[in-house]
Amino acid sequence: MARGAETHGMEAVNSLAITGYGCVTSLGKGADALYAGWKEGRRGIARIRKFDTTGMECRIGGEMPGRESGPGYLEHCGLPEDLHPDLIVATTKGFLGSGAEVEARSVTLDASLPARWLQAKIKAKSATTVSTACASGTAALALAWSRREKADVIVIAGIDLLSDFVFRGFAALRAMDPNPCRPFDETRAGMTAAEAAAVMVLESEDSAKRRGAKVLGRLLGGGLGCDATHPTAPDREGRGMATAIAGAMATSHSTFNDLGHVHAHGTGTVFNDAMELKALGDAGRKTPLTTVKGNVGHAFGASGLVEAIASLEAVRHGFLPPVAGLTRPLDNWPALVEGRPLENPRFLKISAGFGGFNAAVVMEGVRE
Amino acid sequence: VNPSDLDRLDKRTREAVLAAAAALEKAGNPKRVFLWVATEVGSREADIAFWKSAKDEGGLLASPATFAATLPSALAGDVARILGLSGPAMVTVGPIEMTEIPVGDAEALLLLHDRPSGVEAVATDLSRGPTAAA
Numbered sequence: 001m002a003r004g005a006e007t008h009g010m011e012a013v014n015s016l017a018i019t020g021y022g023c024v025t026s027l028g029k030g031a032d033a034l035y036a037g038w039k040e041g042r043r044g045i046a047r048i049r050k051f052d053t054t055g056m057e058c059r060i061g062g063e064m065p066g067r068e069s070g071p072g073y074l075e076h077c078g079l080p081e082d083l084h085p086d087l088i089v090a091t092t093k094g095f096l097g098s099g100a101e102v103e104a105r106s107v108t109l110d111a112s113l114p115a116r117w118l119q120a121k122i123k124a125k126s127a128t129t130v131s132t133a134c135a136s137g138t139a140a141l142a143l144a145w146s147r148r149e150k151a152d153v154i155v156i157a158g159i160d161l162l163s164d165f166v167f168r169g170f171a172a173l174r175a176m177d178p179n180p181c182r183p184f185d186e187t188r189a190g191m192t193a194a195e196a197a198a199v200m201v202l203e204s205e206d207s208a209k210r211r212g213a214k215v216l217g218r219l220l221g222g223g224l225g226c227d228a229t230h231p232t233a234p235d236r237e238g239r240g241m242a243t244a245i246a247g248a249m250a251t252s253h254s255t256f257n258d259l260g261h262v263h264a265h266g267t268g269t270v271f272n273d274a275m276e277l278k279a280l281g282d283a284g285r286k287t288p289l290t291t292v293k294g295n296v297g298h299a300f301g302a303s304g305l306v307e308a309i310a311s312l313e314a315v316r317h318g319f320l321p322p323v324a325g326l327t328r329p330l331d332n333w334p335a336l337v338e339g340r341p342l343e344n345p346r347f348l349k350i351s352a353g354f355g356g357f358n359a360a361v362v363m364e365g366v367r368e
Numbered sequence: 369v370n371p372s373d374l375d376r377l378d379k380r381t382r383e384a385v386l387a388a389a390a391a392l393e394k395a396g397n398p399k400r401v402f403l404w405v406a407t408e409v410g411s412r413e414a415d416i417a418f419w420k421s422a423k424d425e426g427g428l429l430a431s432p433a434t435f436a437a438t439l440p441s442a443l444a445g446d447v448a449r450i451l452g453l454s455g456p457a458m459v460t461v462g463p464i465e466m467t468e469i470p471v472g473d474a475e476a477l478l479l480l481h482d483r484p485s486g487v488e489a490v491a492t493d494l495s496r497g498p499t500a501a502a
Contacts (some may be wrong), residue, residue, distance in 0.1 A: 054426065083371060096415075105412075126468075131461050143470070172431065224457060226453060228449045230449065243456070288373070354436055
């Protein structure tokens with residue numbers, strides 16, 4: 001997972017160093033596959049093969065390659081060895097892979113199963129499962145930042161599988177576009193359901209130096225906020241998200257002037273995308289906005305971690321890819337229709353979920 | 369708490385809302401509350417109920433409301449919405465100790481332990497230590 005073996009020279013006292021990451025998405029295995037697909041404008045979204053969608057209005061999704069189990073996909077993320085970390089797992093439905101498992105009252109119904117499996121696998125000292133719906137991945141990052149003074153090494157994993165169970169749920173909510181999603185487009189018509197697994201290793205600067213681990217980025221701050229308005233729809237004014245963003249900005253001592261880009265949640269639903277722009281507000285309008293969801297779909301609890309990895313890769317390569325499917329940006333926002341060079345390593349990652357849960361983090365990548 | 373809000377809730381959620389409201393009241397109704405729900409109950413019952421509605425007819429009869437309830441965070445979302453808790457909010461699955469919870473700059477922490485035996489709420493005024501349990 002980790003690239004290289006040298007310690008990066010910068011000092012940072014309010015942050016956690018990122019020393020490894022990996023993921024599996026509908027664009028393939030590895031962060032390289034994620035970034036290459038994003039940059040080339042490829043979509044991992046296709047007709048669903050895992051389960052029957054006959055008769056359904058939406059029949060597409062973002063499936064991971066192969067037919068592996070949840071643990072199998074996590075192993076492809078490059079699990080760290082011998083670090084004895086504290087573990088945080090972000091998920092909404094754990095390893096749940098089908099409605100049949102629900103009918104069978106299977107053990108896979110337990111959302112804490114990935115954390116228990118991973119804790120044993122990587123010999124983690126502690127394990128916490130974060131489950132704030134589709135904000136889980138970014139909320140796990142915010143939680144890791146909050147625990148920065150108590151832990152040497154924190155491993156965050158994100159996992160959610162695409163199943164007939166969740167697909168039929170989102171179909172019932174009429175939240176899915178029958179065509180690949182178009183985040184932040186004036187004509188957006190819903191999300192594309194997907195699945196992903198992701199792992200990130202974070203540690204204190206001292207720990208990274210001791211191990212001689214190359215620093216791939218830094219987590220600089222995080223914030224959380226709750227809409228407290230509706231079980232499934234976001235607050236139309238984006239107040240919970242604005243609270244989360246304010247928390248991330250304050251803890252990282254950042255303003256929008258310090259950011260090179262925003263990696264939005266960008267599901268492609270009418271209300272989510274409009275909510276995010278409201279929350280970013282006039283101050284956020286000057287910052288380029290993008291998301292990889294148009295390429296990989298929405299992997300629920302894993303999405304925040306996948307998108308943070310995509311942005312770290314964008315900084316590493318010095319080029320910020322655009323939003324796949326976007327041609328006419330909503331509200332004339334500077335959401336990227338075309339990619340552009342990226343010099344500024346600092347970015348804001350935001351995520352939102354059912355129940356009104358919002359999370360935001362400020363991170364920095366390292367240009368290679 | 370608005371009684372009409374309570375009427376629409378299932379027994380467990382109603383119990384959680386009332387316990388949370390009581391704990392906050394004993395803590396002096398602090399303004400900036402960090403809501404943390406640690407659920408050990410999960411969503412098994414909602415999962416089964418939703419799939420019962422969704423498994424046939426290609427999902428045409430699937431219940432959107434029951435689907436939302438299949439998320440482990442559903443209880444926390446309901447508590448936040450009904451009590452108007454718009455500050456930071458976190459949901460974890462499994463038991464958790466108070467000492468594991470980072471609270472940031474909130475005035476108070478409202479911790480809900482959602483267990484099979486019932487919901488326990490503890491509101492902590494962060495300047496004075498634990499003040500109330502319900």
